[in-house]
Amino acid sequence: xxxxxxxxxxxxxxxxxxxxxxxxxxxxxxxxxxxxxxxxxxxxxxxxxxxxxxxxxxxxxxxxxxxxxxxxxxxxxxxxxxxxxxxxxxxxxxxxxxxxxxxxxxxxxxxxxxxxxxxxxxxxxxxxxxxxxxxxxxxxxxxxxxxxxxxxxxxxxxxxxxxxxxxxxxxxxxxxxxxxxxxxxxxxxxxxxxxxxxxxxxxxxxxxxxxxxxxxxxxxxxxxx
Numbered sequence: 001x002x003x004x005x006x007x008x009x010x011x012x013x014x015x016x017x018x019x020x021x022x023x024x025x026x027x028x029x030x031x032x033x034x035x036x037x038x039x040x041x042x043x044x045x046x047x048x049x050x051x052x053x054x055x056x057x058x059x060x061x062x063x064x065x066x067x068x069x070x071x072x073x074x075x076x077x078x079x080x081x082x083x084x085x086x087x088x089x090x091x092x093x094x095x096x097x098x099x100x101x102x103x104x105x106x107x108x109x110x111x112x113x114x115x116x117x118x119x120x121x122x123x124x125x126x127x128x129x130x131x132x133x134x135x136x137x138x139x140x141x142x143x144x145x146x147x148x149x150x151x152x153x154x155x156x157x158x159x160x161x162x163x164x165x166x167x168x169x170x171x172x173x174x175x176x177x178x179x180x181x182x183x184x185x186x187x188x189x190x191x192x193x194x195x196x197x198x199x200x201x202x203x204x205x206x207x208x209x210x211x212x213x214x215x216x217x218x219x220x221x222x223x224x225x
Contacts, residue, residue, distance in 0.1 A: 003186040004039060004177045005194040008032030012201030020079030020212075021205055023070050029202075030063045030102065033109055039176050040168065048166025055163050059105045065098030081212055088218070100219045103209050107221060108135040108160075110202040116170065117196060125167040132160055138223035 009029045015022040037056050041049040069087060070077040076086035080099060087093045112131025116124060140157030167173075177195070178185040186194075210221035 002182070003180050003191070004036070005191070005198065006186075008035055010194070010198045010201060011205060012197040014201060014205065016205070016208070017079070020081030021208065023066070023077050023080055023083055026080060026205065027063055027067050027070070030059070030106065033106060034060055034063070036177075037109070040173060043168035043172045043176060044166050048163075048168075051159075051166050052163040054159050055105075059102065062098040062102035062105070065093075066095045066102060069093050069095035080209060084212070084216070084218055088216075096218055099209075100213060100221065103206055103213075103221045104136055104139065106202060107206045108132055110199050110206065111135050113195060114199045114203070117192065117199065122170070123167075124170045124173055125164060127170075128164045128167055132164060135222065136160060 009025065009032050011026075011029045014025040014029055034056060037052065037059070041052045041056070044052065066080075066083070069083060072093075073083075073086065077083035084096045084099065087096050108131055110131075111134055112128040115130045116122060116127035119127065137157070140153045140160070174188075174191065175185070178188070178191045180186060206221060213219050213221055
């Protein structure tokens with residue numbers, strides 16, 4: 001084994017062509033996010049781990065929706081853009097909505113880690129709160145309260161806020177990412193480079209897909225102001 005970020009696919013290595021974002025590689029990188037968040041919960045108390053569990057399950061569920069659509073129609077799903085376009089043309093499936101929510105959750109993760117990287121003295125809890133406030137927060141708070149959808153969004157917001165409150169100390173999380181079970185941990189400089197590349201690659205994908213979803217009227221990744 002090796003330090004964590006060397007064991008999962010980085011978003012910087014997800015191919016992007018004129019046709020769009022490679023579906024299989026994107027989902028592999030998404031699997032890495034699930035593993036990263038599990039590493040995070042492993043540093044929490046049992047109560048905190050249980051609080052974060054629905055967040056991870058939500059991401060896994062949406063990865064499954066996209067992967068099932070890709071497996072069902074691989075020739076029409078080589079990129080995320082083609083997958084969404086063909087699913088909507090055929091008026092079948094739920095991968096378009098699943099991908100939208102997956103991208104929203106990944107945006108939250110990416111912006112939180114970007115915030116942590118930009119502010120080395122900031123607690124992880126603060127970084128994740130700021131990441132939430134510019135991604136999922138406006139979506140959860142923007143739905144009308146007196147409706148079924150509004151109630152669901154409010155509940156989701158409470159779930160995320162509660163989970164963030166149990167974030168472990170920053171030092172513990174970074175040490176976990178740097179740890180090498182078979183030798184010396186990777187240096188802070190290498191970890192920073194790998195994490196910054198990971199975040200930048202994800203941000204490129206999120207920005208691209210947000211424009212695609214908005215233009216095609218499929219939904220939105222970031223809440224319009």
